[in-house]
Amino acid sequence: MRYIPAAASTFFIAASVSLAQSRTPRPAFDSFEVATIKPTPPDWTGGRYIRMLSTQQFVARGHGLNTLIAAAYNLSPQLISGGPRWIVDDHYDVLAKTPGDIRPNLEEQMAMLRNLLAARFNLAFHRERKEFSIYALTIAKNGPKLKDSTVSPDAAPEGPPLLAFVLSPQLVRLPGRYVSMPELASVMQRAALDRPVVDKTGLSGRYDFDLEFTPDEAVFGGMLPRPATLDASSKPEFFAAIQEQLGLKLEATRGSVEALVIDRVERPSAN
Numbered sequence: 001m002r003y004i005p006a007a008a009s010t011f012f013i014a015a016s017v018s019l020a021q022s023r024t025p026r027p028a029f030d031s032f033e034v035a036t037i038k039p040t041p042p043d044w045t046g047g048r049y050i051r052m053l054s055t056q057q058f059v060a061r062g063h064g065l066n067t068l069i070a071a072a073y074n075l076s077p078q079l080i081s082g083g084p085r086w087i088v089d090d091h092y093d094v095l096a097k098t099p100g101d102i103r104p105n106l107e108e109q110m111a112m113l114r115n116l117l118a119a120r121f122n123l124a125f126h127r128e129r130k131e132f133s134i135y136a137l138t139i140a141k142n143g144p145k146l147k148d149s150t151v152s153p154d155a156a157p158e159g160p161p162l163l164a165f166v167l168s169p170q171l172v173r174l175p176g177r178y179v180s181m182p183e184l185a186s187v188m189q190r191a192a193l194d195r196p197v198v199d200k201t202g203l204s205g206r207y208d209f210d211l212e213f214t215p216d217e218a219v220f221g222g223m224l225p226r227p228a229t230l231d232a233s234s235k236p237e238f239f240a241a242i243q244e245q246l247g248l249k250l251e252a253t254r255g256s257v258e259a260l261v262i263d264r265v266e267r268p269s270a271n
Helices: 006-022 065-072 106-120 181-192 238-246
Strands: 034-039 049-052 057-064 091-097 124-139 172-179 197-199 207-213 248-264
Touching: 034 106, 049 106, 057 065, 057 106, 065 091, 065 106, 065 181, 091 106, 124 181, 172 181, 181 197, 197 248, 207 238, 238 248
Parallel strands: 124 197
Antiparallel strands: 034 091, 049 057, 057 091, 124 248, 172 207
8 A cells, every 4th residue: 555644645645635625516597686777767878789798797788688698599570470569669677696706708697687587577478470571691712711719718807808880870790709600600691681691601619800881871770871072092991801811601581580579468566
């Protein structure tokens, strides 16, 4: 039998206990610990977004219930039907605290948001398969121009930078860091385009990119029309920029997709 000095044995035991204590169990992330939903102030000018502001602070600003549902269930708003007009017209802010001391990933955040919407809006719905006009996100002829991500998802408490369009009348940017293709398809269908986007690239990695394009009537519901004057430095429009800068393309087609039909919904009580 090998002899281990008492001092060394004590060190091994202490190290094992310390290691076991450092492995904090991951919470179930079934629901937020606390959450408030309030109308967005009428003078709010900070845009619409959903993000983790810190390890435990989840925030959504300036969203209609329809776009909250779209985010929670990863749908194009075009695939949500039923319900009264206020689910589009009324805008809300959500401030919530997540359980535990570990930042939830995107799917865990959305699972908690789904439960919150069901509880606070008394939301009930059913699903239907529908034939719909869609965009298929595919790889362009000369292959993808994406860079493998150099971002660590745990480098900051709030995680990788938010994937969101940055709008101006002359230029729209989409800075992407640590982005998967399903996430790219999701942000395009929820924010920029008027139909669902289905990822058919077959790419399974996470990537860094910077997409820049000139706005026109084909994106954002025509909210940012094409600028009246363009110069030599102007970026291409959205569909061309996807192909030139990312090596991807969007093909207009039709496909069977799952739609969400609202059966019951109520305005939330003040909280």
